[in-house]
Amino acid sequence: MFAVIKTGGKQYSVAAGDVITVMALDGAPGDSVTFDEVLLLSKDGAATVGAPIVAGAKVSGEIAEQTRSPKTLAFKKRRRQNSKRKRGHRQDLTLVKITAIEG
Numbered sequence: 001m002f003a004v005i006k007t008g009g010k011q012y013s014v015a016a017g018d019v020i021t022v023m024a025l026d027g028a029p030g031d032s033v034t035f036d037e038v039l040l041l042s043k044d045g046a047a048t049v050g051a052p053i054v055a056g057a058k059v060s061g062e063i064a065e066q067t068r069s070p071k072t073l074a075f076k077k078r079r080r081q082n083s084k085r086k087r088g089h090r091q092d093l094t095l096v097k098i099t100a101i102e103g
Contacts (some may be wrong), residue, residue, distance in 0.1 A: 024092035
């Protein structure tokens with residue numbers, strides 16, 4: 001059984017026991033989270049596609065860790081102008097362990 005969920009503007013294909021990395025969610029490690037926006041639910045080879053979401057379906061998970069992404073650098077240089085700028089950015093992320101899929 002697997003499901004396609006939507007969180008943080010992105011879609012993730014998940015199954016029970018998976019660990020996914022999503023945009024920052026509120027909570028501490030060990031807290032439970034529920035994803036109500038289930039776009040597709042597949043059980044025993046039969047898929048249920050939502051329009052836009054599957055009614056009554058939800059995916060439960062547990063926050064494993066609050067972390068940050070590797071640093072990405074934005075470097076801009078204007079040639080022959082003696083002008084350059086370097087900025088770094090790290091995105092806040094949450095690791096979620098999927099515990100159950102209900103549908």
